[in-house]
Amino acid sequence: MSLAESLEDIVGREGLEESAHFPGLPVVAPADDESARELFLFAQAESKSLRLFGRGSKLGWSPTPKQIDFALSTHRLQGVIEFEAEDGTLTARAGSTMGSLRDLVAERGLELSPDVPRPHGATLGGVLAAGASGPDRLRHGPGRLHILGTHALLPGGEITKSGGRLVKNVTGYDLHRLYAGSHGSLALVLEASLRLFNAPRERCALRFERECLDEALGLAEKISNMTLAPRTLTLFHSGSESSWSVDVGLAGLGAELERNRCRLAQFARPDERLDGAAALTRSEELRDREPHAGSSAVLHLASLPSRLADACEALLASFEGRALGKITIQPGVALADLALAPNGGTTEDLARRLQAARTALTPLGARLSLRGAPRLAPNAQNDCIGGPALALMKRLKEAYDPTRILASNGPVGAH
Amino acid sequence: MAHLRAIVGEEGLLEDSSRAAPYECDGLAHERCRPEVVLLPRSTLEVSKCLALLHSHSIPVVPRGAGTGLTGGATPVEGGVLLGTARMRRVIEVNAKDRFARVEAGLVNIDLTRACCDEGLFYAPDPSSQAACSLGGNVANNSGGPHCFKHGNTTRHVIGLVIVMANGEVLDLSAPEVDPVGYDLVGLFVGSEGMFGIATEVTVRLTPTPEAIETLLGVFASLDDACDSVSAIIAGGWDASALEILDKLTIAAVEASVFAAGYPKDAEAVLLVEVEGSAVECHENAEGILAILADHGVLEVRRAQSERERQKLWAARKGAYGAMGRIAPDLYVSDVVVPRTKLREMVRATTDICTARGLKILNVFHAGDGNLHPNISYDRRDSDELRRVIEAGDEMARVCVEAGGTLSGEHGIGLEKLAQMKLYFSDEDLELMHTVRRAWDPSQNMNPGKLLPIRACMETRTRPVPVEASGRAGS
């Protein structure tokens, strides 16, 4: 029996798929937890290695492992398990899209975090496993902090719980924190519970145009120091035009919003102002303006707010002369995404520039990773970890997945 | 012993029984065990050398901060060493621009806010014990506090750690990373109750001091009304930073103590509400909340008119446990969480459990988070009363878990709730936690016998903790 036939036996014809993310490999999409469990047991018994994914939107965030026999998508593991609007919590299955969950909670005046780009193409489990955040991070902090608990399928076939569905809970180790950002290398998250937030009652979006990055960063710094508590603050450069836009999203109760808008207008005149539904649409456009679209890869820079300007300068200097695409900067949380234009240079050139950039960034305490890259060695793509931290991470991987059925190539290295 | 003394110096090693006696227990006072030796190192290097030496002799180690924990997490183990962080209290760095601080783990919680308040910043997690408890203890227990309703427990604020592992190896994760590189070891360590290693340095996020704060005290003729008000405030989407309830007996205890703040003694309950933000934000939120209180039969609302009055109201709330100490020699401080939609029924259920056993229950709790603290005043010398207290504690945990709640919102499991872990987790869940613990500490000598119920097959090398037959009650 071929591998595809064996897999079909478990998930049925409708569960056997193909995916552009995994050309030539069987892709399975189990419809329930039990089939997922059987797939894991099959992989154990047959010494097969599988890669977990949701809808594939963040697969490029860690390099593709070389050794994979098949891929498992959670996209059919959908549905809301419990939505307690009055308690501010939501529990859903991992394959539910962030968009569908967001729409559901919005009906009750709530929102979930992270507000990731293109939420209808991103699954809850995938967002969790990628450790993703959105522009709302400035207000709510990193997405991993809002996961209240998970049910996860272990490589050995056990389904285990961590945390719970309550907003406050310190019972047992926070294993769900380990799954956030683990890129599916430890376990398959089957369901997750999230803390919800009150959606803003009113919104306003302001746009300021600036000639160059320095001016844009200068304005952003002033705004950050004004205790306006903006909801979002994003700098954007289209890659083609010369100017930068600084977008500020304000939200809150009516009088508070008005006061903040006036304070801001006192020292900088916005080039554009949108209110209400138009402001919401603008914030969604900004969120979805992912630099990945149309680019070959994206450089992801993480710094400290006070060193962001220097880190951006060092990064741009290292990539001078190489064609760049869109640049998005979130100065409040010191993150930047810089797209590399397709066919902008050779892989060797990229590896060399990455190395140079890291050398310049390390003294600034900044980190650089490459998402959606052409095939580079994992160490070139991500920051290296060494010493006792790496050894501990390897022991954790070993503890979860001693037979190594879950393929991953995250920063911990090839598994 | 000579080697240990050479590492920590004469002052850093206590072995005679009179000096080691205060370390026999934490806030769970009837769980006691005399440590062989108490070590008080002064630096990460000293901690590392001590642990390496103890590891080579397979000696169990119990980390201790200030010993204010309420679940026996810092109770020594027989034949083991207690390692305290009391001599590691330096503020290493306050970075006002990037809003973080790096401190030694023994620093007392309140001293961190003192160190950064001039910069317009504060450290948000505020356990009621904040004048005594250490940051390392807060990290190990993932501690909360009244204002964690808005700001979240400790884990939301810890962005870096230096950890000394059981074998003495130093894991330096102190850089204030935006996101973890690789697995989130810092996130996993928080709440591990001293079983993964000893935190020697903590990097925390600091929060800007709000422009305005408004403090309200709602007075109620029934505890039910106070609970329902909280459920309605949350369901209504109003942004409070703290929502705390004190019942009649707690009010009486507080008003009879040095913490008296003028809480009305004839009230059945009071609800202490705080809102923070800009002046406009505070005003709008306070007005929304006042309307809800009115809808729920509030008898009277007092607004703190000055910072001094506000501080007084909070000192009374945070001093409640101390005040309860006057009622009876011992206090069992329970800590359970229930869905916030079930506050009224669960407060009633826990009260009924205690009154049915002839016990005196005092409620003071973080209502906004559904985090109940049904506290029982008792005398542990009365063995029958002690038995009833333990039985009530077990029963309260059971009914809360059955109602969709959990065993602890902030105090942790320690020794106190070991047996109850099986109410909440399956054998597979617990087995996985054992496995993760072994990845951190293959020797399993870090704080053995805490948090995870021992199964013979799982922990053959763990030495038993001498638990008195009677069980678990607090002081």
Ligand SMILES: Cc1cc2nc3c(=O)[nH]c(=O)nc-3n(C[C@H](O)[C@H](O)[C@H](O)COP(=O)(O)OP(=O)(O)OC[C@H]3O[C@@H](n4cnc5c(N)ncnc54)[C@H](O)[C@@H]3O)c2cc1C
């Ligand atoms: C009056 C009173 C009020 C309280 N109010 C609150 C409250 O509002 N909210 C709340 O959450 N808690 C509260 N507590 C409980 C207690 O104060 C907290 O759990 C606190 O975090 C314990 O800190 P500690 O330094 O005293 O730790 P300890 O009691 O010494 O230790 C607690 C646990 O942490 C471990 N530990 C200590 N230091 C380290 C370290 N450096 N590295 C690794 N492990 C370590 C110990 O082994 C133990 O398991 C209260 C206690 C009292 C007595």
